[in-house]
Amino acid sequence: MKSLKTIAFATLAFALFSCGGDKKTDSIPTASSETSATTETTTTASGPADYDPKRGLGPHENVDVSKFDPAMAAAGKKIADVKCTSCHKPTEEKLVGPGWKGVTQRQTPEWIMNFISNPDPMIDVDPELQKQLELCLVRMPNQGLNDTEAREILEYMREIDGAK
Structure with a gap:
C-alpha cells in the first residue's frame, strides 16, 4: 500500500512539473518583443464571444500554405527539437x-499558428482544448x-503530415 502511494505521488509530481510552467517562459527572449506585445494585446482583449474555432484567437488570419518549403520545415524541426519534443x-x-x-488535417494553419504562438487565451475558451487539457493534465506553456518560428513549426507539422 505504501509503494502504491509513492507511485501515485511520483506520477502526480511528474504531471505537474513535466513541461514547466509560465514562470520558465517569462525569461525566454523572443526575436521580436514588439510582435509578442502586439499578440498579447490582441489576444487578451478577445473573449469567448470573439472566438473563431477555425482561426482561434490571435493575429494570424491568412496563412499561405499553397507551397511547401523544405528549408522552413527543417528550421521548424530544429525549433521543435528544442522547445516541443x-x-x-x-x-x-x-x-x-x-x-x-494529422494536426494540419484537423486544424487550419491560422488556428495552429495562433495556438502555438500564444496558447493561453485559446485554452481558456476553446472547448476542444479544454478537453485535451483534461486528458493531458498539463497546460501547454x-x-x-x-511569427517566423511559429510559421516554421507549422511547416514542419505539414511535412510530418506528408506535404511536399
Whole structure:
C-alpha cells in the first residue's frame, strides 16, 4: 500500500512539473518583443464571444500554405527539437501533450499558428482544448515563439503530415 502511494505521488509530481510552467517562459527572449506585445494585446482583449474555432484567437488570419518549403520545415524541426519534443511526438502517440501526426488535417494553419504562438487565451475558451487539457493534465506553456518560428513549426507539422 505504501509503494502504491509513492507511485501515485511520483506520477502526480511528474504531471505537474513535466513541461514547466509560465514562470520558465517569462525569461525566454523572443526575436521580436514588439510582435509578442502586439499578440498579447490582441489576444487578451478577445473573449469567448470573439472566438473563431477555425482561426482561434490571435493575429494570424491568412496563412499561405499553397507551397511547401523544405528549408522552413527543417528550421521548424530544429525549433521543435528544442522547445516541443519534450512534450510532443511527431507521431499520433501522446507523450505529455498529443502527437502531431494529422494536426494540419484537423486544424487550419491560422488556428495552429495562433495556438502555438500564444496558447493561453485559446485554452481558456476553446472547448476542444479544454478537453485535451483534461486528458493531458498539463497546460501547454507559452514558448515565446515569434511569427517566423511559429510559421516554421507549422511547416514542419505539414511535412510530418506528408506535404511536399
